[in-house]
Amino acid sequence: MSQQRTDESPRDWRRRRSRERPTDAPAPDDPQAPALAEQSRTLFSFIEPAFDLIGVFYAPILIAGVVGIVMGAVLLAFIGSLQLYGAIVLGIGAVLVGLVAISYFSKVVAAFFSRTGRYGVNTVIMVAAFIGLVVLVNYVAFENNFRADTTATNQFSLADRTRDLLDDLDRPINVIAFYPDEINDIDVLTRRGKVDTMLSEFSQRSRDFTYQFIDPQKEADLARSQGVSAYETLSVSAPTAGIIDLVQPTDTAFTRLEQDLYTALLVATEAQRKKVYFLAGHGERDISLDAENGYHRIREGLEVDNYQVENLLWPVTNEDVTVPDDAALLVIAGPTGELPPAHADALNFYMAGRNPDGEPRREGARLIFLAEPDTHDTFRAFLAFWGVVVSDGYIRDIEGSQPNSPRTLRVGIYNPQAPPEIVAPRGQQLNVAFLPGAAAVQPVFEDTNTRLPVPIAASTASARLIDDIERIDPIDDDPRSVFFPAVYLDIIAPVGAAPPDSVPPNNEIAAMAVFGDSDFVANQYVQRGSGAALFLNSANYLMGDYSLVSIRDREFVYRDWNLDENELQFVKFSTWLLLPGLMGIMAIVVWWVRR
Secondary structure, three states, rough: OOOOOOOOOOHHHHHHHHHHOOOOOOOOOOOOOOHHHOOOOOOOOHHHHHHHHHHHHHHHHHHHHHHHHHHHHHHHHHOOHHHHHHHHHHHHHHHHHHHHHHHHHHHHHHHOOOOOHHHHHHHHHHHHHHHHHHHHHHHHHHHHHOOOOOOOOOOOOOOHHHHHHHHOOOOOEEEEEEEOOOOOOOOHHHHHHHHHHHHHEEEEEEOOOOEEEEEOOOOHHHHHHHOOOOOEEEEEEEOOOOOOEEEEOOOOOOOOOHHHHHHHHHHOOOOOOOEEEEEEEEOOOOOOOOOOOOOOHHHHHHHHHEEEEEEEEEOOOOOOOOOOEEEEEEEOOOOOOOOOOOHHHHHHHHHEEEEEOOOOOOOOOOEEEEEOOOOHHHHHHHHOOEEEEEEEEEEEEEEOOOOOOOEEEEEEEEEOOOOHHHHHHOOOOOOOOOEEEEEEEEEOOOOOOEEEEEEEEEEOOEEEEEOOOOOOOOOOOOOEEOOEEEEEEOOOOOOOOOOOOOOOHHOOEEEEEEOOOOOOOOOOOOOOEEHHHHHHHHHHHHHOOOOOOOOOOOOOOOOOOOOHHHHHHHHHHHHHHHHHHHHHHHHHHHHHOOO
């Protein structure tokens, strides 16, 4: 049996220890009391004055903290070069707000757990949840965007084949639109807006498609490197492949911009190339012949420019023949034989923008004719029908011929009114071109506005036209004048046709360049002077407007909302009174229910 405890000590050891503490502590009035009290101060007693100071100036400290948080967040989000400083400012602001919160910790806790605080916390949580939901929905919508064209004519909807091509891009495509930065002409400004809209539609479809607007005067070196010599030119390039295709407006309304861009994409992605056909079977030059009179080297020059070059050989019978629909350019190089009637009909249909069955072609004709003084009369008749007369003699220029080769015309006078893409590419005029035995080509001028001829080059005023190729020295009977060895024509209708009542569609406007010589681009002469550049520039210019596809024109239609007086009054007063009245009625109903 355990011994009964005789003392009153508690069973808990913690209570016993507190009772066993020495009772000889100094009295409050003891001189040693301050020293002992100073030794027993806690860590919080050292920082308590600092928190008291924060409590006195809590308002400016809190404002400074909030401003620091906002400014730091702005720097982090929008100014990449100041992100480090933004993080520092954000941290300082958070520390200041935290110090104020610690100083008033009890009030903050009471504010959160009181009835009003609970409502406030609930509101903050709901607002945060709503903002988070909105951010999430916007993020999902941004990653999976959907755009709807609400225009009646679907002006902002790309064709299916355009969308497919953009979806299947296998390389980055960059488009540079060369426009001045300051545009005072309202028409140019309107066209720029249309170009911007179309390029934006393309870029929205594919991340590999980017574009920018550049002033060619401020970036002259870039414009020259891209081969741009005029405003309102679009350079479509694949930087990884080094392919550049230039797009120029086919009309002032830019109705065919989509199909022109589509063609440029096909060229830049090497998915399809423009085809150049050389007519054969009438004694024309052979594009596969490597001899001196062959055209093998000029063919290589076209292929370097990413064109597909093929022969076009028609049967000699009177069967129906036609120029292929995919012909971006037809070249007739120095024919010596006769042009059969069926072939002449095919060429005339081609120039008229129609097939033999009467159906319109997708594109207007693009033709380069390289003539000679002895060109067959049937081909002369074809050219005369479309507005160009080829002379029987060659141009003997006393001042402009080579001294050691008097029959060779030195072409150094280029018409400044001719297309600059032909005579002055990249702002630099062509050097001298050598045309051996060049015939004079004279455009037929009429007042019907069915053709617009522009000479490309000219001889000097001392030139003579000699009809005997064996003779060098001119005689008095030889005509003396300024002769044209090359001309360019935009053609709406043949000679003698009635003027059109309105501007015809693009597929009925033909373009033709006629040269009075076919030797200057033969293998023997192609590397002399600027003859090859003159031919290739003409080919590039003629095919600049050629589209590989047919996509509907995108005319911008302005649709007016026509209302009579009563309808206008209804729209006006319903807008002013109906909606505000409904909102007022709803407010009264809510007040009545909650009163």
